[in-house]
Amino acid sequence: MLSLYEASYFSVEGETTLDEARNFTSIHLKEFANKSKNNNISLLVKHALEFPLHWRPSRLEARWFINFYDQRKHNMNPILLELAKLDFNILQALYQKEIKHSSRWWKGTGLAENLSFVRDRLMESYIWHPEMSFAPQFGDFRRTSSKLYTLMTMLDDIYDIYGTLEELEILTDAFCRWDTSVMDKLPNCMKILFLAIHNYVNEVAYDILRDQGFNIIPCLKKYVRIIIYYTSMLAPA
Template sequence: MKGRLSSPLEEQVCRALDIPLARLPKRLETMHYVVEYGKEEGHDAMLLELARLDFDLIRFLHLRELKDLPLWWKDLYGNVKLNYARDRLVENYFWTCGVFHEEEYSRARMLFAKTFGLLSLMDDTYDVYAIRWDESTASILPEYMKMFYINLVRNFQEFEHSLQPNEKYRVSYAKQAFKLSSKYYLDEAKWCSEKYAPSFKKRMEVSVMSSGFPTLAVVLLMGASDTATREAFQWAIGVPDVVSASGEVARFLNDFASYKKGKNKKDVASSVECYAKEHGTSGEAAVTAIAGMAEHAWRAINRSCMEMDSALLPAAQLVVNLTKTLEVIYLGGRDAYTFAADLKDLVVSLFLNGPTV
């Protein structure tokens, strides 16, 4: 196909073969299309210039937010002393912009990026320390958890202060969602400690919840305005089909990346390993079968959005946007959240260079 299509159609087709256009985050597709529109014969030069200016105005806002976030992150990282945790603030913010990049979502972005960072720290804490049950760590774990808990509470208090009086109830939902993640992180830590290999079904039941999506679906709403109604929070905290299917996609893509990179011996058995063991197949055959399940999960997401109450659709769309960004993070079996170098070019293009021909 390469060389047989004219530009920019060739670039568009190649990109769609990597990630279907319907699953590409809007901000990334906009960046690509502004460049490609400039290559079309007979394009409107004035329209192109306005599109570039509009993109850059939002990009400058994102850069201001990126300047503020490291101050918060450095304070948190230093206070908690979680040297083992992934320092992925920029990647976190990249993911956040995949959900809502518009100017009016500035508060929502900042709250979500911070809460996402806290959840990531909690996940890494369970991964590194909660699996070590010997006496040598008994005196270490409480202090680490104590420091993390104190800073977690302090941050949630600050989140509440940043909300309007009629919005403060939202934080209680976010706290409830964090407790939910903590429970399932602990379940996985126990499995790892006990070297327990669950059935594929049981693995997925826990994995959907430990994927972080049930928590993030609630957190997405915390700083939003009209989208964040009490009904929307009740919907999100109940882990509806859109959220559970998104959690499946998250787990499958993450496990594909782990299989490709090689499993850490401390990790609990992945969905790929559980499926292969249960069905007596190779890892490659398990990946193929689970890839089909990931596609089925996407169909479930689309179907749920088509059938749901229109009043809840804006909240559901935020979850869908979060899932779309997964496709970029885990493109081709990579894990660009853990291995940040894989995301460097996109981050530079999106936040520093913008659409350039």
């Protein structure tokens, strides 16, 4: 029944059978959780009723399941538990190392000091990347993408709370042209952020061209422009 409850959350609009299955299983699972004398199963059911499994970050959720499995008195495989703990600790140490690397980069940009009115979202930008690609070999993706997301968050704040319409039109034009000469008409904080994004995108493109032989500048420029269009509420031509 618990598996059916979890599966019901994979329904799409119009799948009334799975909606009915979710309602049915929710009622009976709540009754079971309140009456069951099996603490392990009851705890698992209550946890699932809070949020379905696939709504939770898998690597963070692993910690809960390690603790849950550790509390089992019967049918617990100590070797499996030890391997799970080892896997979790290895990845945790790797993620901590990546966060330290990103924090040094962030401090080195000086953006937090020069644009004090924007959100500092480095940790939030990083934390969900292990969910997309948790394996050790994808460290470059996690670091690169989280930095870019941090810069995009700052850009969003520029558009939302700081720039005038005229300034934002110039900034949008600078990004569309990918031209540093346009930024002379911008206030200092916008110049700093534009150059930070411009330089970081070019740096990432250089690293990939050097290591893998691909020129991704057009893709990255297009990605930034899409963000600009969404942020400034303009429609791409």
